[in-house]
Amino acid sequence: MRYSEHDTRAKFIDPQLKQASWEETYIIREYYFTDGRKLSGNKRGERLFVDYLLRFQNVSLAIIEAKKHDKEPTEGLQQAIDYAQKLNIDFVFSTNGKQIYEFSLITGKGQFIDCYPTPTELYNKRFSNVDNLKKQLLEIPFYLTGDFKPRYYQEIAVSKVMEAITDDKKRILLTLATGTGKTFIAFQIAYKLFTARWNIDKTVRRPRILFLADRNILADQAINTFNPLEKDLVKINGDEIRSRNGKVPTNANIFFAIYQAIAEKENIGGFYKQYPNDFFDLIIIDECHRGSANEVGSWRDILDYFKTAVHLGLTATPKRSDNVDTYNYFGKPIYEYSLKDGINDGFLTPYKVKRIRTNIDEYIPTKDDVVVSGELEDRIYNLSDFENKIIVEDRTNLIAKAILDNIREMDKTIIFCVNQQHALNMRDAINQYKTVKDPFYCVRVTSDEGDNGRTLLEKFQDNDKDIPTILTSSQMLTTGVDARNVRNVVLVRLVNSMVEFKQIVGRGTRIFEGKDFFTIIDFTGASNKFYDDEWDGIPDVPPDNIIIDGGGNIPKPPKQPKPTNPTPPSNPDDGDFEPEVKKEKIVVKLSNGRQLRVTDIEVRYVGEDGRPLTVSEFLDKLIQFLPNLFENEEQLRTLWSKPETREDLLIKLGQLGFDDEQMATLQQLFEAEQSDIFDLLAFISYNKSLMTRAERADATKRQNIFFEEYENEKAQQFLYFVLERYKKDGIEELKRDKLSELIHLNGLGTTKDAAKVFGNANNLINAFYQLQEVMYKAG
Template sequence: MTESDTRSKLIDPKLKESNWTENNIVREYFFTDGRKLIGNKRGKRYFVDYLLSFKNTNLAIVEAKADDKDALDGLQQSIEYAKKLKIDFVYATNGLKIFEHSLIEGNGKWIDSYPTPQELFERKFGKIDTKVETTITYPFHLEDGMKPRFYQQIAVQKAIEAIANNKDRVLLTLATGTGKTYIAFQIVYRLFQSKWNKDGSNRRPKILFLADRNILKSQAINQFNSMEKDIVEITGKEIRKRGGKVPTNANVFFAIYQSIAENKKQIENTQEDEEDDVSGYYKQYPKNFFDLIIIDECHRGSANDESSWRDILNHFTSATHLGLTATPKRDDNGDTYKYFGDPIYEYSLKDGINDGFLTPYKVKRVQTNIDEYKFDPNDIITGELKENIVKLEQFEKQVIIPKRTRLIARTILNNINPMDKTIVFCVNQQHASEMKIAIDKYKTIKDNSYCVRVTSDEGEIGRNFLEDFQNNDKDIPTILTSSKMLTTGVDAKNVRNVVLTAPIRSMTEFKQIIGRGTRVFEGKDFFTIIDFVGATNLFYDKEWDDNKDKLKEDIEDIIATDNELDKDKPDTNQNDYELQDNQEDKVSDIESEYEARTSDEKQKNEKVIIDIKGKKLKVINIETTYVGDDGKPLKTNEYLELLIGILGKFYNDEQGLREIWSSPKNRKDLLNKLREMNIDESQLNDLKEIFEAQNSDIYDVLAHISFNLDIKTRSERVIAVESSTFVEKYHNEKAKEFIEFILERYKKDGVKELDEDKLSDLVKLSGFDRSELRQSFGNYNIRDEYFGLQREIYK
């Protein structure tokens, strides 16, 4: 039998005998989208032959082979898929024999028939309380055909199981852009519908969703749209409407902690608020009022014993606390793991990229001849320069070189497409302003809002610009300059460039910033990290995308503590963080916004300003690297070794490469195969920069890498053709002119001008009449000559 016959005639009846109905079976369950490749293409998608589910719980997968194959073929791959899907039972079969592997026991055995759904459910969960079973098996909310991705299902299910089994502190760690708010909604929906609560009574739970930024709270409320009748915001405005009383008539409550925190620790009131008591709203709620508190971006303070989040969490200590984060924090001033325990589920940036749910990235590391400043008496120095050498991390904080800012602005514009949405992370708000002005100086797009500053000082104007930037139907604004405000909470899917002009203080901050570009968007094959400060070296740190087992190790902490950061803060007072009349307008909290707002002239004058004379500032190197399967950028030598290994699969010698490359069809096939292996044309073109061969053909670079041949320029190849007998064989001058026209196009724009489908375009561009041109070639067929010309170019 074929494998299809085996399934329908042998495997399906066996499953039916064990009470597996069609409602319990998904055939060819695809659970990844396939890694994004250049040209809006995708890599291989993972799938299992059968997914077996019962009571809304995925229990087993079945790997099917034809009846004449070994039943164990594919077992190991299925076990790996089961690990990824967090499924406990794997069955390998050829229809005649069945092998069961239990990931719980770590071993397997031959069996005569499949266990029933109820048997497998009990083997997974044991005997459980009816109320717990109702909670952990309640179905997902499905709307408009949108189903949770496989990792979202796992995160929700793991959280539900932990909460239903009375785990008081729960942590989910998922990379930015993987839908943590959607996961939170599914958790709340299922707990709400199943009437889970802390006291086990027959009522719906009271749940508090706690964020630290209004934009995060707003995004969450939008996600909970289907529960609109059951939710309420806790804001100063809402409380004033209720005569100073907090709302209680709902089940799901949303707040930014600034709105409900203790007044004396957090904020000073504006004049408009002084008539109302805004101190400690959360204390109006009984300590046991909430059953569950969800803390979004919990790494930003909840784990800190001294944080304002903790005052609120300590008040509601009887509730279950669920932390959501992309970047758990572990340092001297706060340990996410110490507070919540190890994550019950993790899904990393590396996983998201390889599975196709996040966008891959490439890194451009830019080095200039002013990455360090050495004292020059010819320069004009305003202020007191304490040291003769100024290092990279001191720029903008202590020393400002306007000429350097302008160099960086020009370099940014030279390395992005003009209309690609870009976020530039600066040292502080003043630096963000100066960078915006410098970009305006050199931009080619005249729109006044092409580049804007979005920082907490900008208030509502900045928020409006941010909303327009997030709108994928709007091109303007295109570039945002910011400091800390945009490290989290910016759900802009079409960000194509993330620019780092400020040293990154911690791994946590670095991961959050990188997450600004990872969201998937149609036509966005990758995003680019343009790094002026060496921040991307953090990719190579052992904490990058580490797993929880490594995190358990007592490793040396490389993250700068909040206390160390405080040394760089200018003195300020709480009035610098005024609470707006409408409390939800608060943009960022005092703990995460390291750069305090101040208008103190003395503070400004402490910075040294240097006007460099007689020295031309320039970029001295741009190194481009690509992310490998392990989620880390490949260094140049690693990338070349990878490429040589891949290329060796397609040709053995120079003649083999030439035969492939000189045929448009074979060349296209090779490029498509390389794309499937994560090597795209953009990367191949970047190789030309590595070998300083921008005016050469990719063919020559590949021949150099593979066989150490000299790299020829396209001009040299054209000259060789023009001096050969190939052109002279045509007796009609018009035919010669057309061939020379093609050669000029190739010399100018490269091998893309020689694509198989390009000939008709070239005829139009040449200006020749099609029928006259055909006649000018006499007995020669134009299409054949077009292909023959390519063989001559690479001869």
């Protein structure tokens, strides 16, 4: 007897699990662990799942790959192993119900077994050399509310930290892409330690944890996430210390601070020194790439003072030469979840790149230009000079107009400028050319704006508000600001640091309903960093010449002397660190005869490897996949002529990475914007001549034999009307669920009225379908 896979599960696998004492509460069937890559039109790519996930004591222990009864038991083993590695699971079972194959990722070996191990047996295999504290910490469930479920990588990250802490590691690093919930992970870590009453001196008390950030907005966002423990929370800041007559708070378990508030200042000792140096058990350093481990930074002084505590660094930025101190200090990350993984899994939003070039990407002075201030040098000024050494107002205006031309009017947008003055100039230029009347449509958010800027930022972050729509900034918004509905990230300045570039890109990656992708609009070539071999890569191990002991400590190099007259940052809390400009900037007005223009706009989409595809790569990828979708031209015509199979084909194209937006880009490339996607596919696959929709509709109208089948003139006129709608709006008008709307727009009345015109409802539907068959036979 032949059994389906469903029958195999119900009749064989389920009873075998029950016989091995696997209760229903320990089994999750068809466990989906990704959401599927976001595609245009609010669609999703394929979601990954395992047939069975086996959990015991709140720990995922094994997955089962189920095959049909007549299939080989190990047919799906390799995919199951891949999924197990992704899920950080040690055991895989592959079975057809008749035979069970067990594979251990611990030993790398597999064997056929007679029956499944019991939950206790499998748990003891997994934790054969694990102490009771580690088991206790892993078994404590997440603190969750409502129907919220943690993502698989969040569970892995928390488990990895629990294991590292119980292995007495003092320096721990998690690297997870922006928007993947690092603060949520930090809270679950704190909650587990809090619940288990873990602490470094192994006494019976709850731990004291310090969450250290470098900006108030990041600390406040973290406090909101930690709200379930609010009775045990306190923020260390000036107001709190003043209310205690200059004494730091000690009557809590979870402490939040920005390092500027507690660090040493000129002639003022650091507040952190009021605490005993063994006061904290765990210090969580948010965005630790920003300098927490830098030898000359204030953060390092704080960490060195509390050296007995476990130091947990959180960052979105893989190891790069410009933040090597972080990795030398913490060592290799114990877990990494990259931007590429987040996008492919569907937890982050994909992006496309618009590289815009102008005819003033460099400036050569002429005698007709007017120097408003400063003194021009006889040389070429390039992108690195603009706004730093020279300001060309006409260039700022050109870029402002180009930005407005390349975004949808009410799409939330962040423009990253060279400095605060440039952000001011760009705001004013946007406001000069905008069409929206609201005075707060475009605003500057920098440290100079103070509390007013923070208020505007909060409104921008509110997804229920359209205004402000555009923010101009320089450094303040590069890190940690949670604005989920950002649709455009605009770069009008060079970005030399890979760390900073990655943080800027992260401003647009957060998921939001109806947000299929976001666009990086690049005026300076900063997006070339996508092609860097180090982009989105896995961090390297520390260099061989750096010795990290069991606690993660490193020998300190000699401190560099501090500058004698350092320039204080304008507001270190907000991150706009701009050096003092000593030389007067050159301001130039171009001669009236000089015509500035955008010379090129290149759109690039991003492949599954996280890098933008060139046009030729994009086309090569499409050509490579098309034979998997249809075998020949006739099959393509057949699939395309029916609304249901056409939609299936479009969905498959989208899942392969060619969604509506990307196909529209290809239409632009081949100057086929007025053509059907069918014609584009036939042209690419079989070198067929491109027809426009109008040509295809007019050719269809000449098929008299088809139209003469319908003697009622109203029936003929309706079919002609459908063709006109197709000419105007494309294949959207040919969907089955569009029929009733077309009937109404044509004035035929209700669907019942239209059915009478065609004789009956079946005749109406058949005519709608046959019209499309005739359409796609043309050409």
